[in-house]
Amino acid sequence: KQIVILISGRGSNMQALVKAQLPCRIAAVISNQPDAAGLAFAREHGIETAVLSHRDFASREEYDAALMQLIDGYQPDLVVLAGFMRILTAGFTRHYTGRMLNIHPSLLPAFKGLHTHQQALQAGVKLHGCTVHFVTAELDHGPIVSQAAVPVLAEDDESSLAARVLVEEHRLYPEAVRLFVENRLHMEADGRVRVAG
Ligand code: GRF
Numbered sequence: 001k002q003i004v005i006l007i008s009g010r011g012s013n014m015q016a017l018v019k020a021q022l023p024c025r026i027a028a029v030i031s032n033q034p035d036a037a038g039l040a041f042a043r044e045h046g047i048e049t050a051v052l053s054h055r056d057f058a059s060r061e062e063y064d065a066a067l068m069q070l071i072d073g074y075q076p077d078l079v080v081l082a083g084f085m086r087i088l089t090a091g092f093t094r095h096y097t098g099r100m101l102n103i104h105p106s107l108l109p110a111f112k113g114l115h116t117h118q119q120a121l122q123a124g125v126k127l128h129g130c131t132v133h134f135v136t137a138e139l140d141h142g143p144i145v146s147q148a149a150v151p152v153l154a155e156d157d158e159s160s161l162a163a164r165v166l167v168e169e170h171r172l173y174p175e176a177v178r179l180f181v182e183n184r185l186h187m188e189a190d191g192r193v194r195v196a197g
Contacts, residue, residue, distance in 0.1 A: 001023075001024040001025070001077040001078070001180075001181040002024055002025040002026070002027045002074065002075070002076055002077055003022075003024050003025070003026055003027065003076050003077065003078045003079070003080055003177065003181065004026075004027050004028050004029075004030060004071050004074050004076040004078075004079050004080070005017060005026060005028075005029050005030070005080045005082050006029075006030050006031070006032075006079065006080065006081050006082065006084040007029060007030070007031045007033075007036055007038040007039075007082050007083050007084055008031060008032055008033050008036055008083055008084050008085040008086070009033065009036055009037060009038065009083050009085070010036075010037045010038055010083070011029070011031075011036060011037065011038020011039075011041060011042070011082060011083060012038075012083070012166065012169075012170065013082035013083055013103055013169055013170065013173050014029055014038050014041070014042065014080075014082045014083075015038065015041055016169070016170035016171075016173060016174055017080065017082065017173060017174055017177060018041070018042070018045055018047065020174035020177075020178070022174060022177055022178050022181060023178070023181055023182065024077075024078075024177075024181040026042075026047050027048065027074040027075075027076055028047070028048045028049065028050055028074050029042035029047050029048070029049045029050075030049070030050045030051070030052065030067075030070060030071065031049070031050075031051050031052075032051075032052060032053060032054050032063075032067075032084070032085075032086055033051075033053070034051045034053055036051075038083075039051070050070060052066060052067055052070055054086065060087070060089055061089055061091070063086075064088060064089045064091065064092040065091075067092070068092055068095055076099075077099060077180075077181065078099050078100070078101065078177065078180050078181065079096050079099060079100040079101075080100075080101055080173075080177060081100065081101065081102040081103070081135060082103065082173070084102075087139060088135070090137035093135050093136055093137045094137065096135065097134075097136070097187070098134060098186070098187040100134065100135040101132055101133070101134060101135065101145065101173075101176060101177065101180070102132070102133055102135045102140075102142070103130055103131070103132050103169055103172065103173050104116070104130065104131045104133065104140050105117065105130050105162070105165050105166075105169065106119070106120065106128065106129070106130065106131065107127065107128060107129045107130075107131060107147055107149060108131040108133060108140060108141075108144060108147075109141070110123075110125070111123075111128075112139065112140035112141070113139070113140065115158075116128075117158045117161045117162045117165065118158050120152060120161065121152070121156065121157070121158065121161065125152055126151065126152055127149045127150070127151065127152065128149070128150055128151075128152050128161060128165060129147055129148050129149040129150050129165060129168060130147065130148055130165050130168050130169045130172055131144055131146075131147045132144075132145040132146045132147075132172055132173060132176040133145055134187045134193065136191075143187055143191045143192065143193045144193065145176050145179075145185060145193055145195075146172055146175065146176050147172075148168035148169075148171065148172045149168075150164045150165055150167075150168055151164075179195060183196070184196040184197060
């Protein structure tokens, strides 16, 4: 099996996936940001990289069409969004139904969108965490694959809470991708997630 990983910044989740030495080939790391720090890490690890800047396109549809073409050139079995900070069009998400994952830094359905740790602190929740889900047209809403919870401590601020969640992200995401590339994780037509043995 082979996967393509999409990043926009440091790509720490991509780095965790590389370090996990999963039974699959990472065909490429693609970024919408030319200066994404994760690109250097990928190159240092001999992984092909590509940049497709959204600034070079007039519309979201045109960008997504070009991104789809770039991705499909690698013929991935799975597209992994890892800190990829772009809203994807319905056409793009439909094209990868059942074979595109994302990791979101909250216990969905709580705290969709950005600044999730700030949202959690403001809500006063005692448990927070991260969610791996299949990507569908609705933002941060796709069928949930797995979750990890962490305590919120009285002295937490956004950065201490984010750091505690990130540790779990780096464990949870490689676990989920491993399941998929081992043919043990499927999204059914009705959206239910099935994990085999
Ligand atoms: C992480 O919190 C991740 O959950 C979210 O983007 C943030 C940065 O991820 N998707 P990374 O370090 O670039 O992988």
